[in-house]
Amino acid sequence: TLSNPYCSEEVAALKDLMGLSRGATGYEVAMAMRRKFTGLKSQEIITSLARMCGLQDMKMTLGKSVPRTAEECAARIRSIRPDAGTKEVESVLKECGAFVDPNEVKLGRMFPGAARALARSFASVIEKYPFMAGRFDHVKQASLKSGVMAQCWTFGSGIDVNSKYFSHEGYGGVESAYDSDVRSGFHPAGTTYEAVVDHEIGHAISNWINDKYGGRCQQDILERVADALYLPPYECQRQVSTYATHNASEFIAECFAEVSNSRSPRRVAVECVRQLHKLLDEKGVKYNATV
Numbered sequence: 001t002l003s004n005p006y007c008s009e010e011v012a013a014l015k016d017l018m019g020l021s022r023g024a025t026g027y028e029v030a031m032a033m034r035r036k037f038t039g040l041k042s043q044e045i046i047t048s049l050a051r052m053c054g055l056q057d058m059k060m061t062l063g064k065s066v067p068r069t070a071e072e073c074a075a076r077i078r079s080i081r082p083d084a085g086t087k088e089v090e091s092v093l094k095e096c097g098a099f100v101d102p103n104e105v106k107l108g109r110m111f112p113g114a115a116r117a118l119a120r121s122f123a124s125v126i127e128k129y130p131f132m133a134g135r136f137d138h139v140k141q142a143s144l145k146s147g148v149m150a151q152c153w154t155f156g157s158g159i160d161v162n163s164k165y166f167s168h169e170g171y172g173g174v175e176s177a178y179d180s181d182v183r184s185g186f187h188p189a190g191t192t193y194e195a196v197v198d199h200e201i202g203h204a205i206s207n208w209i210n211d212k213y214g215g216r217c218q219q220d221i222l223e224r225v226a227d228a229l230y231l232p233p234y235e236c237q238r239q240v241s242t243y244a245t246h247n248a249s250e251f252i253a254e255c256f257a258e259v260s261n262s263r264s265p266r267r268v269a270v271e272c273v274r275q276l277h278k279l280l281d282e283k284g285v286k287y288n289a290t291v
Helices: 008-017 026-036 042-052 070-078 086-095 112-128 174-184 195-213 217-229 233-240 248-261 267-283
Strands: 139-142 150-152 159-162
Touching: 070 086, 070 112, 086 112, 112 195, 150 195, 159 195, 174 195, 195 217, 195 248, 195 267, 217 233, 217 248, 217 267, 233 248, 233 267, 248 267
Parallel strands: 139 159
Antiparallel strands: 150 159
16 A cells, blocks of 8 residues: 555645545555556556655565565465465465555456466466566456456556356356357467466556557557568458457457467467567567567
8 A cells, every 4th residue: 555654745645636535555546647647657657656655676566565576476376276265366366466456356256266277377477577577457356248258457457357257167157158269260279268367468468568668569569470471460360360350459469368378379379479579679678488
């Protein structure tokens, strides 16, 4: 939270400026600032808030004390027991350091297998892309419209999963719904329902790149893939999935999900992640992933 004995007056003034109560959390203040000052980049806002609160380490959250490195964050998630229930998974995610506000980790009635799979996806992305540690606003169950299994916020990289699909196994749940989409070609071949969260994490990474380096990065990646494979951009999208044809953002997310989830990712998806890595190299952003 935004409580610090050395800057209480400044923080109170900031909350007043944002029209928030004095008990507002760091997450609530950050989101209010994003709405009011749309020209600011997400991490700049978080950095400013943390400096105001006297926090020295900007890699992790504004909440309670958490591990200070991405390695510790991922290792804590990996420590979740193979038979852990949803509440246990939620508890670990709250204090692992992956989220801006630990109180915004709310798995609700998610069935345990999906909760554990979700945790594995977060551990994997933080191991491979350490710069994402502490950059997720939230992960929670939400009531989304039918057909939408999950969503990632454009600003802040918060991830919502649809309680309609994630609250139960079997027919009507996320597994059967996603398998149906794969069979129809709507989502990438060779992927399982765990790719739902991987897809949203792919959005989170490309959103962070766009937020930090400019709004054309996603389109640039699609065009680079097309040039590398000597294919029209739309054909690259079509070869991945129907959903990938919606726009460059969905193309990147679908490719990221396929590479993360499929045992045999196809050449377009692999090339997309390769171009994503090249862009990170150009920007001097360190990562541990290979394709």
